[in-house]
Amino acid sequence: MRNTNGGNPLVHIDGLATEIEGREILKDLTLSVFPGEIHAIMGPNGSGKSTFAKVLAGHPSYEVTKGGITFSGIDVLDLSPEERAREGIFMGFQYPVEIPGVTNSSFLRLAFNTAQSARGEDELDPIEFDDYLQDKLKMLEISSDFLDRSVNGGFSGGEKKRNEILQMAVLEPKLAILDETDSGLDIDALRVVSQGVNKLANNDNAIILITHYQRLLNYIKPDFVHVMHEGNIVKTGNEKLAQELEEKGYDWILDET
Amino acid sequence: METKLEAIVNQPYKHGFKTNIESDVVAKGLNEEVIRLISSKKNEPDWMLDFRIRAFRHWLTLKEPTWPNVKYPKIDFQDISYYSAPKTKKKKSMDEVDPELLRTFEKLGIPMNERAALAGVAVDVVFDSVSVTTTFKEKLAKVGIIFCSFSEAVKDHPEIVKKYLGSVVSYADNFYAALNSAVFSDGSFCYIPKGVSCPMDLSTYFRINTEESGQFERTLIIAEENSKVSYLEGCTAPQFDTNQLHAAVVELVAMDNADIKYSTVQNWYAGDENGKGGIYNFVTKRGLCKGVNSKISWTQVETGSAITWKYPSCVLLGDNSVGEFYSVALTNHQQQADTGTKMIHLGKNTRSKIISKGISAGYSNNSYRGLVKVGKNAMDARNFSQCDSMLIGNKNSANTFPYIQVENDSATVEHEASTSKIGEDQLFYFASRGIDTEEAVSMIINGFVSDVFIHLPMEFAVEATKLLGLKLEGSVG
Numbered sequence: 001m002r003n004t005n006g007g008n009p010l011v012h013i014d015g016l017a018t019e020i021e022g023r024e025i026l027k028d029l030t031l032s033v034f035p036g037e038i039h040a041i042m043g044p045n046g047s048g049k050s051t052f053a054k055v056l057a058g059h060p061s062y063e064v065t066k067g068g069i070t071f072s073g074i075d076v077l078d079l080s081p082e083e084r085a086r087e088g089i090f091m092g093f094q095y096p097v098e099i100p101g102v103t104n105s106s107f108l109r110l111a112f113n114t115a116q117s118a119r120g121e122d123e124l125d126p127i128e129f130d131d132y133l134q135d136k137l138k139m140l141e142i143s144s145d146f147l148d149r150s151v152n153g154g155f156s157g158g159e160k161k162r163n164e165i166l167q168m169a170v171l172e173p174k175l176a177i178l179d180e181t182d183s184g185l186d187i188d189a190l191r192v193v194s195q196g197v198n199k200l201a202n203n204d205n206a207i208i209l210i211t212h213y214q215r216l217l218n219y220i221k222p223d224f225v226h227v228m229h230e231g232n233i234v235k236t237g238n239e240k241l242a243q244e245l246e247e248k249g250y251d252w253i254l255d256e257t
Numbered sequence: 258m259e260t261k262l263e264a265i266v267n268q269p270y271k272h273g274f275k276t277n278i279e280s281d282v283v284a285k286g287l288n289e290e291v292i293r294l295i296s297s298k299k300n301e302p303d304w305m306l307d308f309r310i311r312a313f314r315h316w317l318t319l320k321e322p323t324w325p326n327v328k329y330p331k332i333d334f335q336d337i338s339y340y341s342a343p344k345t346k347k348k349k350s351m352d353e354v355d356p357e358l359l360r361t362f363e364k365l366g367i368p369m370n371e372r373a374a375l376a377g378v379a380v381d382v383v384f385d386s387v388s389v390t391t392t393f394k395e396k397l398a399k400v401g402i403i404f405c406s407f408s409e410a411v412k413d414h415p416e417i418v419k420k421y422l423g424s425v426v427s428y429a430d431n432f433y434a435a436l437n438s439a440v441f442s443d444g445s446f447c448y449i450p451k452g453v454s455c456p457m458d459l460s461t462y463f464r465i466n467t468e469e470s471g472q473f474e475r476t477l478i479i480a481e482e483n484s485k486v487s488y489l490e491g492c493t494a495p496q497f498d499t500n501q502l503h504a505a506v507v508e509l510v511a512m513d514n515a516d517i518k519y520s521t522v523q524n525w526y527a528g529d530e531n532g533k534g535g536i537y538n539f540v541t542k543r544g545l546c547k548g549v550n551s552k553i554s555w556t557q558v559e560t561g562s563a564i565t566w567k568y569p570s571c572v573l574l575g576d577n578s579v580g581e582f583y584s585v586a587l588t589n590h591q592q593q594a595d596t597g598t599k600m601i602h603l604g605k606n607t608r609s610k611i612i613s614k615g616i617s618a619g620y621s622n623n624s625y626r627g628l629v630k631v632g633k634n635a636m637d638a639r640n641f642s643q644c645d646s647m648l649i650g651n652k653n654s655a656n657t658f659p660y661i662q663v664e665n666d667s668a669t670v671e672h673e674a675s676t677s678k679i680g681e682d683q684l685f686y687f688a689s690r691g692i693d694t695e696e697a698v699s700m701i702i703n704g705f706v707s708d709v710f711i712h713l714p715m716e717f718a719v720e721a722t723k724l725l726g727l728k729l730e731g732s733v734g
């Protein structure tokens with residue numbers, strides 16, 4: 001297990017409540033994630049996990065009605081999604097959309113260069129960027145044919161997920177929220193993607209994994225496992241909690257609460 | 258995000274100013290007297306007047322077409338002035354052009370001064386009904402190329418004009434072609450002699466300035482055996498609350514082994530966001546591949562006009578001749594476009610290719626309409642068509658109307674079509690990777706149109722890319 005340090009949290013979510021189309025989804029949710037930590041969030045369908053991820057990333061359809069989110073000490077609720085991304089927040093989508101007509105390579109390069117300028121670093125030209133990209137492709141065992149196709153265009157479910165992790169690898173965010181990245185991956189892909197995520201994890205960044213399957217946590221060791229129910233975290237534990245959930249399902253926790 | 262998208266798509270029109278220049282405007286209305294008046298103002302020979310009168314009499318028998326997928330109030334053809342010319346004599350030297358006109362075109366980025374001219378592009382400038390200047394005429398004349406206004410061609414090269422005028426688009430072709438043939442006032446003429454590859458791009462820039470007048474110009478391009486020319490056409494108009502009618506006719510003729518490339522960036526005023534004002538653009542453009550191995554290629558970027566009704570076509574008569582149509586049509590707000598092409602295969606082993614990209618934003622309506630026809634004798638004719646539509650937001654529509662008529666079993670005709678959408682989900686995806694809406698839209702659009710833009714001459718492509726960006730500012734909603 002990696003070091004968890006006792007300094008300031010990377011992200012602090014404080015009593016967050018959100019609504020969409022007048023319906024309250026997240027209710028009084030509080031969570032702190034420190035640099036170097038990996039958190040897993042599990043929970044039944046419709047409990048609000050994706051909502052939580054999208055609210056962190058700044059999806060415009062969700063209205064925050066209560067509470068706040070600070071990231072590296074700054075209030076991110078005032079920031080647009082693109083500004084949050086430039087601060088280093090990354091969300092891996094549960095359902096990545098297809099972007100017709102834009103090649104994966106140009107999309108990746110634009111995203112990367114945007115992040116570079118936000119960090120005050122030099123942008124890379126297409127040739128330099130290609131070198132940088134080749135390493136990432138190798139790490140995730142992705143063929144370079146991938147790059148000439150349009151973003152997620154005609155990708156299989158598993159390819160889309162792999163592409164999300166490729167983007168994460170390229171952008172090297174400070175906080176990654178991966179929404180069911182493991183769903184749809186075959187056994188080999190799950191191993192490769194997990195190894196990739198492990199390589200990207202370090203003491204300065206943090207990862208929130210949203211998953212339904214304990215299996216993922218065999219590859220990526222979480223420091224904390226949270227259970228979400230009806231828009232709130234109702235139980236927090238460690239890896240063992242995930243195993244327990246795998247065996248017993250959610251009912252016993254829901255009864256407890 | 259929606260409002261941001263709207264802000265990006267809704268940039269103001271940058272060419273909407275009006276030049277204050279005294280004009281000679283013929284009173285509104287259309288009858289034989291008006292046609293005689295136009296002809297006499299232009300000191301035309303009798304044969305030209307005869308052509309007009311025949312066209313007019315035929316026009317009287319025709320009805321406005323109703324088949325296009327566009328809606329607009331009935332046009333009162335008696336409420337339009339059919340001739341408007343700036344009151345300034347056309348001079349030999351560029352420096353003598355009315356300074357007010359020079360300023361107008363400079364503002365539009367069209368320098369009429371040869372020294373300051375666009376790198377290696379000769380321009381014929383048409384202001385309302387008349388050509389005000391043509392650059393590089395002498396230089397082109399040295400290699401035998403005739404590039405001048407249509408009026409001059411009627412005077413100086415009557416035998417060529419007589420031979421080809423109406424030979425590709427007859428005045429009886431359709432309602433607007435008949436109207437144009439009756440009242441056309443000017444336009445560009447270009448003749449490339451045998452064996453000459455035109456050393457520079459030729460272009461015409463059309464500007465409508467007067468509110469009450471329509472613009473009816475004709476372009477005639479003839480490429481003799483083994484010759485080659487690249488022709489560009491641009492256009493803008495001031496912003497008025499009323500609609501102006503633009504009904505042009507373009508005829509191209511390519512002889513054996515000749516190659517004509519015709520590119521248009523159309524940016525007529527499109528009306529405001531509520532659909533008030535804007536140009537009605539009803540245009541007939543057709544090229545005849547008369548000779549063997551000849552080639553005609555149309556590339557168009559249609560961004561303006563309240564209504565566009567336009568089908569640049571190729572008649573592939575010569576064996577082995579090639580027709581191409583590359584089109585990007587962008588509509589926003591209340592704009593309506595019904596555009597496409599016709600590829601008529603008559604010769605053996607003729608080939609055609611159609612790549613059409615329609616982009617609809619706002620409340621607009623964008624239709625592709627295309628005909629591929631293979632005649633009885635067109636052995637081994639081949640066509641490939643690809644029609645892609647992109648919807649930005651969800652209040653607009655896109656339609657594809659492909660017509661295929663094949664009378665020869667050896668023909669190969671392929672048609673592909675797709676529709677994609679840019680909505681909030683796509684934009685959020687970009688945003689979550691740090692890319693703002695404006696950049697996202699421009700990236701999607703540039704990717705979408707790239708198959709067409711590679712066929713534009715370099716400077717034109719740069720111009721067109723900027724134009725699409727401007728047109729889309731504020732439009733995804």
Ligand SMILES: Nc1ncnc2c1ncn2[C@@H]1O[C@H](COP(=O)(O)OP(=O)(O)OP(=O)(O)O)[C@@H](O)[C@H]1O
Pocket residue numbers: 020021023025043044045046047048049050051052094
């Ligand atoms: N646009 C919307 N309008 C109304 N309700 C919505 C909307 N989006 C999400 N919801 C509701 O919010 C709740 C939480 O959805 P969310 O996608 O966050 O669940 P989840 O925990 O990610 O589920 P899963 O495990 O199935 O992915 C669901 O009941 C869903 O129907």
Ligand SMILES: [Mg+2]
Pocket residue numbers: 049050051094179180
């Ligand atoms: Mg979910």
